Amino acid sequence: RGTVRFDNVMFAYDPKRPILKGVSFEVPAGKTVAIVGPSGAGKSTLSRLLYRFYDIQGGSISIDGQDIRDVTQESLRAVIGMVPQDTVLFNDTIAYNVRYGRITATEEEVRNAADLAQIGSFIKSLPEGYDAMVGERGLKLSGGEKQRVAIARTILKAPPILILDEATSALDSATEHEIQASLDLVSRDRTTLVIAHRLSTIIGADEIIVLKDGVIAERGRHAALLAEN
Ligand code: ADP
Numbered sequence: 001r002g003t004v005r006f007d008n009v010m011f012a013y014d015p016k017r018p019i020l021k022g023v024s025f026e027v028p029a030g031k032t033v034a035i036v037g038p039s040g041a042g043k044s045t046l047s048r049l050l051y052r053f054y055d056i057q058g059g060s061i062s063i064d065g066q067d068i069r070d071v072t073q074e075s076l077r078a079v080i081g082m083v084p085q086d087t088v089l090f091n092d093t094i095a096y097n098v099r100y101g102r103i104t105a106t107e108e109e110v111r112n113a114a115d116l117a118q119i120g121s122f123i124k125s126l127p128e129g130y131d132a133m134v135g136e137r138g139l140k141l142s143g144g145e146k147q148r149v150a151i152a153r154t155i156l157k158a159p160p161i162l163i164l165d166e167a168t169s170a171l172d173s174a175t176e177h178e179i180q181a182s183l184d185l186v187s188r189d190r191t192t193l194v195i196a197h198r199l200s201t202i203i204g205a206d207e208i209i210v211l212k213d214g215v216i217a218e219r220g221r222h223a224a225l226l227a228e229n
């Protein structure tokens with residue numbers, strides 16, 4: 001369960017400038033498909049369409065054969081976990097930010113998810129900027145640390161479908177390796193759509209799709225694409 005299908009998907013923010021001009025692919029249940037392509041190609045847009053931040057303007061997106069427009073946004077988002085590029089934290093402790101993934105989780109479950117995402121040491125802290133009203137000093141988190149909070153939240157939510165918008169390019173390689181390991185852990189046996197910036201980070205993907213100028217320019221497995229490019 002959890003097969004995601006994009007069928008001739010079309011989308012434009014501005015009607016004069018189409019971003020996706022008919023994109024079709026499938027992520028079979030439990031498999032990982034990676035989307036690569038130049039900056040501005042529409043990769044993040046694809047992931048936002050699956051999460052229904054916007055509605056598509058042509059074609060269809062379905063999960064297990066059901067059009068995502070035929071289910072409520074709430075039930076759609078219950079089966080999808082999204083680790084976005086820029087995680088915005090709630091005005092509350094890091095622990096609460098993790099718990100948001102599944103509000104009914106026990107303390108122990110929150111702690112385990114935090115440990116897996118390597119944020120266990122600061123879950124009691126408040127994020128920077130959210131501290132004025134309680135008169136405490138918040139903790140300044142790096143982009144990578146915020147992403148790990150989002151990963152912990154997703155580990156706790158444990159949805160059948162995952163969207164990972166990789167934001168590892170700005171990180172030092174040690175942190176990148178750690179985040180990659182956590183991401184590999186969450187995506188095992190789940191339907192996963194990875195937005196990737198580098199071929200090197202998606203060696204394990206079952207299929208790689210190269211998006212260019214609003215269409216799929218190429219698709220294949222890692223080794224084959226590396227040989228061609
Ligand atoms: P990628 O993830 O491949 O870098 P995006 O999906 O982020 O590409 O963006 C595709 C194009 O759509 C870019 O030209 C970008 O400037 C534009 N775009 C992205 N988000 C918006 C938005 N909210 N409003 C208008 N244009 C947008």
Ligand code: ADP
Pocket residue numbers: 077082087088089090150153
């Ligand atoms: P919605 O709130 O629209 O139902 P979700 O609750 O599924 O969407 O949230 C999707 C993701 O977006 C969350 O995992 C979280 O990272 C982020 N998010 C949503 N709303 C907020 C918010 N108000 N502040 C911070 N992050 C948010």
